[in-house]
Amino acid sequence: MKKPELLVTPTSVSHIHDLASAGADAIIIGEQRYGLRLAGEFRRDDIVEAVKIARQYGINVYVAMNAIFHNDKVDELGDYVRFLADTGVDAIVFGDPAVLMTVREVAPHMKLHWNTETTATNWYACNYWGRKGAKRAVLARELNMDAIIEIKEHAEVEIEVQVHGMTCMFQSKRSLIGNYFEYQGKVMEIERRKYDKGMFLHDKERDNKYPIFEDENGTHIMSPNDICIIDELTEMVDAGIDCFKIDGVLHAPDYITEVTKKYRRAIDLCAENRGQYEKEKDQLLAEIEAIQPKHRPLDTGFFFKETVY
Amino acid sequence: MLLKNDNISEIINGKRVITKKPELLAPAGNLEKLKVAVHYGADAVFIGGQEYGLRSNADNFTLEEIAEGVRFANQYGAKIYVTTNIYAHNENIPGLDNYLKGLQEAGVHGIIVADPLIIETARRVAPKLEVHLSTQQSLTNWKAVQFWKEEGLERVVLARETSAEEIREIKEKVDIEIEAFIHGAMCIAYSGRCVLSNHMTARDSNRGGCCQSCRWDYDLYKLDGGKEIPLFDEKDAPFAMSPKDLNLIQSIPKMIELGIDSLKIEGRMKSIHYVATVVSVYRKVIDAYCADPDNFVIRKEWLEELDKCANRDTAPAFFEGVPGYKEQMYGVHSKKTTYEFAGLVLDYDKETKMVTLQQRNFFKPGDEVEFFGPEIENFTQVVETIWDEDGNELDAARHPLQIVKFKVDREVFPYNMMRKEN
Numbered sequence: 001m002k003k004p005e006l007l008v009t010p011t012s013v014s015h016i017h018d019l020a021s022a023g024a025d026a027i028i029i030g031e032q033r034y035g036l037r038l039a040g041e042f043r044r045d046d047i048v049e050a051v052k053i054a055r056q057y058g059i060n061v062y063v064a065m066n067a068i069f070h071n072d073k074v075d076e077l078g079d080y081v082r083f084l085a086d087t088g089v090d091a092i093v094f095g096d097p098a099v100l101m102t103v104r105e106v107a108p109h110m111k112l113h114w115n116t117e118t119t120a121t122n123w124y125a126c127n128y129w130g131r132k133g134a135k136r137a138v139l140a141r142e143l144n145m146d147a148i149i150e151i152k153e154h155a156e157v158e159i160e161v162q163v164h165g166m167t168c169m170f171q172s173k174r175s176l177i178g179n180y181f182e183y184q185g186k187v188m189e190i191e192r193r194k195y196d197k198g199m200f201l202h203d204k205e206r207d208n209k210y211p212i213f214e215d216e217n218g219t220h221i222m223s224p225n226d227i228c229i230i231d232e233l234t235e236m237v238d239a240g241i242d243c244f245k246i247d248g249v250l251h252a253p254d255y256i257t258e259v260t261k262k263y264r265r266a267i268d269l270c271a272e273n274r275g276q277y278e279k280e281k282d283q284l285l286a287e288i289e290a291i292q293p294k295h296r297p298l299d300t301g302f303f304f305k306e307t308v309y
Numbered sequence: 310m311l312l313k314n315d316n317i318s319e320i321i322n323g324k325r326v327i328t329k330k331p332e333l334l335a336p337a338g339n340l341e342k343l344k345v346a347v348h349y350g351a352d353a354v355f356i357g358g359q360e361y362g363l364r365s366n367a368d369n370f371t372l373e374e375i376a377e378g379v380r381f382a383n384q385y386g387a388k389i390y391v392t393t394n395i396y397a398h399n400e401n402i403p404g405l406d407n408y409l410k411g412l413q414e415a416g417v418h419g420i421i422v423a424d425p426l427i428i429e430t431a432r433r434v435a436p437k438l439e440v441h442l443s444t445q446q447s448l449t450n451w452k453a454v455q456f457w458k459e460e461g462l463e464r465v466v467l468a469r470e471t472s473a474e475e476i477r478e479i480k481e482k483v484d485i486e487i488e489a490f491i492h493g494a495m496c497i498a499y500s501g502r503c504v505l506s507n508h509m510t511a512r513d514s515n516r517g518g519c520c521q522s523c524r525w526d527y528d529l530y531k532l533d534g535g536k537e538i539p540l541f542d543e544k545d546a547p548f549a550m551s552p553k554d555l556n557l558i559q560s561i562p563k564m565i566e567l568g569i570d571s572l573k574i575e576g577r578m579k580s581i582h583y584v585a586t587v588v589s590v591y592r593k594v595i596d597a598y599c600a601d602p603d604n605f606v607i608r609k610e611w612l613e614e615l616d617k618c619a620n621r622d623t624a625p626a627f628f629e630g631v632p633g634y635k636e637q638m639y640g641v642h643s644k645k646t647t648y649e650f651a652g653l654v655l656d657y658d659k660e661t662k663m664v665t666l667q668q669r670n671f672f673k674p675g676d677e678v679e680f681f682g683p684e685i686e687n688f689t690q691v692v693e694t695i696w697d698e699d700g701n702e703l704d705a706a707r708h709p710l711q712i713v714k715f716k717v718d719r720e721v722f723p724y725n726m727m728r729k730e731n
């Protein structure tokens with residue numbers, strides 16, 4: 001049976017060795033100048049290095065260019081794309097059509113993955129971006145299992161689904177943390193805010209904690225729970241979903257490596273030895289629960305939820 | 310002026326006038342609001358149908374109402390656009406063809422769309438509809454605009470995060486109609502990139518279910534070696550992401566000079582009083598500027614007039630630079646409007662000076678009220694005896710939608726409005 005690719009997020013160049021050894025099939029890297037909410041910051045040199053390491057292990061390298069670009073960066077997109085093509089990365093992840101246009105102009109053979117995070121919500125849109133040049137669509141996290149399977153049934157492009165980690169709930173261009181400190185008159189905090197990845201918003205009514213951080217792309221607010229569906233992979237494996245992603249943003253490297261190992265095992269069993277998967281899956285979930293940071297409860301995201309409107 | 314676009318003005322009789330006047334685009338949540346918007350000077354109105362538009366809790370239009378709205382607008386030469394800007398899920402696909410065909414048959418001029426599903430379906434089944442790209446796509450650069458132009462769209466609505474300088478560059482590089490927001494509430498997130506409501510209330514914000522979770526209060530903490538350290542003092546207002554409403558009245562001249570094609574007011578949920586007030590003010594600003602740009606000044610009455618219907622503070626946001634904490638609200642999120650809508654003029658008898666008016670809020674003899682409308686200059690009047698339809702004297706106009714009569718010294722016209730200071 002076809003196995004979905006296991007895509008993970010290294011935090012640094014050296015972390016790639018660990019992840020590849022843990023069983024990753026592909027990594028996604030990049031820098032905040034072009035990509036959104038990455039686990040690590042990979043400048044050009046790092047990308048060159050990452051590709052070399054990936055080649056040793058035979059894994060794929062995808063580079064994130066899924067930021068929402070303003071005019072000021074449009075002119076430099078071509079140079080970056082050309083660099084990525086020369087370096088030999090396997091695909092570029094985009095959301096903004098400006099990237100698609102640029103790739104058509106300077107590196108028409110480069111593979112593209114469409115990922116706007118929140119707006120990939122139906123199969124038609126996935127195929128639309130396919131016709132425009134994307135090889136893969138990364139689905140919105142706010143879809144349930146039935147919708148995901150239905151999209152896959154109609155899809156003419158590869159389908160990627162996030163199976164683990166936190167998700168983004170909100171991106172603003174405004175400097176919302178900085179603005180709040182400024183409102184409070186806290187000069188010190190204003191300076192430090194861009195480096196501080198440990199901040200969260202407490203929602204008293206729901207008793208939820210939402211990680212919040214600022215970077216070049218604005219302010220990001222993240223989900224209060226980490227998705228974990230290591231014990232619910234069967235339907236998607238059977239449907240032939242092409243890629244499972246573990247997003248390790250705001251997590252420690254060792255945690256990401258451990259989670260990668262567990263999913264490697266889960267995917268292999270699910271595809272090759274279904275009986276054993278059924279036996280082991282609760283144990284795999286328990287093992288992840290055991291290493292879960294205490295402020296990050298696990299849940300199943302939107303996979304089994306009904307959303308109204 | 311640095312930002313001047315030369316294709317928009319001409320010298321006529323030695324005086325510069327703007328020949329490319331932007332469209333004033335107003336919101337309407339129902340047929341009455343649509344008629345008011347058009348009557349008060351909107352060149353186009355955007356409305357929501359029963360499906361596929363955001364704002365699932367607004368009282369949206371049926372197809373028959375849309376057709377009636379189009380007929381009404383046509384008499385004024387105004388256009389009707391329908392917001393069809395959800396990000397659809399698979400389950401929304403059935404029914405879309407018929408819905409779009411229905412809009413085309415109703416004579417709708419265009420639709421405002423975010424999802425490529427709806428763009429391409431409209432092209433296929435309802436090719437007479439213009440397709441405008443919604444702000445839900447968060448378009449922020451010229452190259453992305455170029456992409457949508459090549460896809461054949463007639464117009465794009467830019468992200469609210471674009472600045473004047475960025476719009477100038479987009480206009481310069483791409484020949485496509487640009488629509489930009491000038492007034493009303495807005496997302497503090499990039500539009501289409503916020504799913505707070507999905508997480509917090511299981512309502513899909515990109516299909517109209519947003520609960521404005523961004524405007525709730527939160528406490529900001531820092532995690533330090535497992536300890537949670539509050540980043541607020543008891544005396545501080547809590548962390549919030551509540552933006553002041555957009556207000557670009559001061560920037561209208563610049564927007565006209567940039568050649569922006571459509572100036573859009575937000576607020577399909579707002580009252581007819583709000584729509585009438587905001588539309589009439591911007592109508593005056595645009596007309597005055599276009600008639601004589603070089604001697605134009607913003608009049609104080611216009612600013613005051615806009616304030617009469619505002620229930621939140623307003624600010625210019627990204628058009629004039631990146632907004633800071635002063636463009637947000639902490640602690641208090643709304644304010645009481647200074648004026649209240651009191652009645653809608655149905656008729657006026659010039660002989661007897663008697664107005665026939667539909668009551669919209671309590672008023673009584675002795676109250677000072679203000680009349681406004683496109684045909685008149687604002688004036689105030691003290692209410693004297695009030696009668697009901699049958700000529701019975703009333704101690705007050707107490708009942709919503711009640712028809713009452715009383716004397717008004719100056720002539721007023723149907724659709725003129727009466728407001729009262731709070």
Ligand code: SF4
Nearest residue numbers: 496498503519522523
């Ligand atoms: S929660 Fe706020 S930012 Fe998010 S969609 Fe709603 S209004 Fe916009």
